[in-house]
Amino acid sequence: MSMALDDSSDLPDEALLTLFADGDRQAARALTLRFTPVVMAHAYRLLGDRAEAEDVTQEAMLRLWRIAPDWRAGEARVRTWLYRVVANLATDRLRQRRRAGPPLDEVAEPVDAAAGPAERLQDKARAGALQAALDALPERQRQAVVLRHIEGLANPEIAAIMEIGTEAVESLTARGKRALGAALAARRDALGYGDD
Numbered sequence: 450m451s452m453a454l455d456d457s458s459d460l461p462d463e464a465l466l467t468l469f470a471d472g473d474r475q476a477a478r479a480l481t482l483r484f485t486p487v488v489m490a491h492a493y494r495l496l497g498d499r500a501e502a503e504d505v506t507q508e509a510m511l512r513l514w515r516i517a518p519d520w521r522a523g524e525a526r527v528r529t530w531l532y533r534v535v536a537n538l539a540t541d542r543l544r545q546r547r548r549a550g551p552p553l554d555e556v557a558e559p560v561d562a563a564a565g566p567a568e569r570l571q572d573k574a575r576a577g578a579l580q581a582a583l584d585a586l587p588e589r590q591r592q593a594v595v596l597r598h599i600e601g602l603a604n605p606e607i608a609a610i611m612e613i614g615t616e617a618v619e620s621l622t623a624r625g626k627r628a629l630g631a632a633l634a635a636r637r638d639a640l641g642y643g644d645d
Contacts, residue, residue, distance in 0.1 A: 462527035463520070470517040477514070484528070485510065487600075488535055494595040495539035497580045505538045525609070532602070532610040536592055543588060575640050582632040586625050593621035594629065 460468075460476075462483070468476035488509050492502035512534055513527070520527075583591050589611070596607045597618070604618045611618065633640070 463522050466513070466517050466520050466527055467522070469514070470520065480513070480527075481510065484513075484531060487528075488531055491532060491595065491600055492535050492539055494580075494583065494599050495536065495592060496542060497584050501542055505535055505542065508538055509534045526606075529606055529609050532596065532600075532606075533612075536610060539592075540588060571640070578633060578636055578640055579629075582629045585632060586628055590621050590625035590628065593618055594625035597622045598626070 460479070462480070465476040465480045465483075469480060485506060489502055489506045492505040492509070493499060496502050496505065509531055513531060516530075583595065586594065592611060593607060596602045596610060597604065602610075604615045604622075607618045607622075608615045613621075
């Protein structure tokens with residue numbers, strides 16, 4: 450069965466995965482377009498390194514393609530499954546970093562071409578400060594904060610991804626937010642938030 454890409458863009462994730470498992474290339478393209486940016490952004494927030502985030506994104510999508518024929522509808526949402534895979538891959542890489550020594554040089558966030566030089570510098574400083582503060586958090590707090598406050602997921606979905614209870618998610622995000630606030634408070638004026 451083959452369909453126009455426009456027809457598949459409204460289909461649920463599980464339906465697209467089933468179509469892909471049946472050999473529909475358009476379904477694979479629709480899933481790739483739908484999930485690659487989300488997975489990449491999440492991996493980058495967890496790792497703070499664009500090259501590693503790209504590797505994790507590629508591996509997560511490959512695992513999705515491999516699992517497609519065996520996917521059991523109703524057991525998990527495709528998005529939830531992907532977030533869990535990304536989190537596990539990122540955790541593995543973070544552990545490897547600690548064993549290997551200091552991290553590689555950080556890659557700068559992409560610059561918005563419409564912004565002026567001063568705005569770009571300030572945005573870069575803010576993004577760098579946020580990423581440094583996120584990097585300083587314990588892994589589980591960082592993961593919970595990223596999923597809740599950057600990815601915008603609800604606590605029950607985060608609990609499923611992290612395989613913990615909802616109360617544990619609330620505790621991790623609350624402690625993570627407090628730690629981020631404390632880490633960034635001293636740089637408030639330098640980051641241009643003095644008038645806010």
